[in-house]
Amino acid sequence: MTTIEAIIERAKDGTYTVYCVNEIFSGAGETLEQAQKDMQRQMEFYRETARAEGFKYPAFLDGEYTVNYQLDMSSLLRYYVDAGIFSLAGIAKMTGINQKQLWSYLNGTKPRKAQAQRMENGFRNLMADLNAVFATV
Numbered sequence: 001m002t003t004i005e006a007i008i009e010r011a012k013d014g015t016y017t018v019y020c021v022n023e024i025f026s027g028a029g030e031t032l033e034q035a036q037k038d039m040q041r042q043m044e045f046y047r048e049t050a051r052a053e054g055f056k057y058p059a060f061l062d063g064e065y066t067v068n069y070q071l072d073m074s075s076l077l078r079y080y081v082d083a084g085i086f087s088l089a090g091i092a093k094m095t096g097i098n099q100k101q102l103w104s105y106l107n108g109t110k111p112r113k114a115q116a117q118r119m120e121n122g123f124r125n126l127m128a129d130l131n132a133v134f135a136t137v
Contacts, residue, residue: 002060004067006039008032010075014082018069023058032079036069073116076123077106095122 005021016035019026025046027039043061050057071079080086088099088106095102095118105111111119 002063002065004060004065006067006069008035008069008071008075010078016075020067032071032075036067039067073111073119074105074108077102081106091119091122094126095119 004023004025006018006025007021008016008018010016015028015030016032017026017028018035018039020039025039025043027035027037027042029035029038047057047061049055077086077091081088081091088102091097091102092099097115097118101115105115105119
């Protein structure tokens with residue numbers, strides 16, 4: 001199975017874009033999910049059009065493939081805070097980074113490598129806790 005790498009970014013207007021790292025496909029939408037679906041539709045449209053017109057297209061489009069999405073930290077924070085799933089206070093407790101600093105990351109300041117690692121560790125710990133709960137179900 002082929003794995004396609006894609007980057008998801010949040011634009012200043014609040015919309016999301018997704019684009020493949022080594023392929024020509026992209027998508028956009030009001031939400032992260034809409035952007036992902038839009039890119040998937042673009043990939044299907046490309047394949048169908050190429051077939052109908054007799055053009056060459058990437059072989060992986062005929063088989064099974066997965067898309068590995070990467071979301072930058074600012075976009076991740078904005079997505080979950082805007083959705084009301086997490087608060088800055090909750091993320092601060094989870095990561096050990098104060099709310100003021102998280103707010104700056106939420107609004108586009110790129111965290112230093114050590115801070116990004118602290119946030120990643122906090123989210124990974126949350127995932128481990130959730131996986132432990134659902135492993136017993």
